[in-house]
Amino acid sequence: MDTSYYHNFVTLVNTGNMTRAANRLHLTQPALSKQLRYLEAEFGTPLLHIRRGQRGSSFQLTEAGHIFYEKAKQLCAIEIAAYSDIEGLVHNAII
Amino acid sequence: MDTSYYHNFVTLVNTGNMTRAANRLHLTQPALSKQLRYLEAEFGTPLLHIRRGQRGSSFQLTEAGHIFYEKAKQLCAIEIAAYSDIEGLVHNAII
DNA sequence: TAACTTTACGAAGATCGTAACAATA
């Protein structure tokens, strides 16, 4: 599992719309949609209930989706901390 | 970055030897070696100092390596929790 | 029917394993 999938899911939930999320992530909708379907297959359960219509679309997090969303945020935070902590170390060493 | 890279780095450090770690992970040494080099390139600094010789090899974690090791363990723990929490949810729903 | 998601499929890129090479106590 690529960590970008966690990050992209968080962005998707925060954005509330797959098309706009894909634009923000510099991805196409099909790519992001496939990532979501991959996650749901990997975890064995739906994460979102998506409703489409003429006036736009919306979705609700399933119970599993809520859990995954929280875990994904934690995982992304740790990865970001890894980068920044190590970068801070390297930077200080140079000075 | 695939989360398996974090997991494999943790196993590498815990094993203390690239060949044995690769065997445990059902990977070849070259594949694991490339993963380490990828991580070092990605984070911009060496993570291990490896010493080779006739009687085997050993390595020391660099300072950045120590930080990465701790973060990698945390990240893996969160991913494992995501799987188990969601699986527990699905399992309970079935009952 | 408008707005959006999903599926199909070909192409580009990533990553593995095998084999050969390099390094060091």
Place this chain on the structure above:
DNA sequence: TATTGTTACGATCTTCGTAAAGTTA
């Protein structure tokens, strides 16, 4: 020189984007 790690390179697999089809208020 024995025991590792590293490079080179071809093959396989993955995942993206484009285009077409499907879905629903």
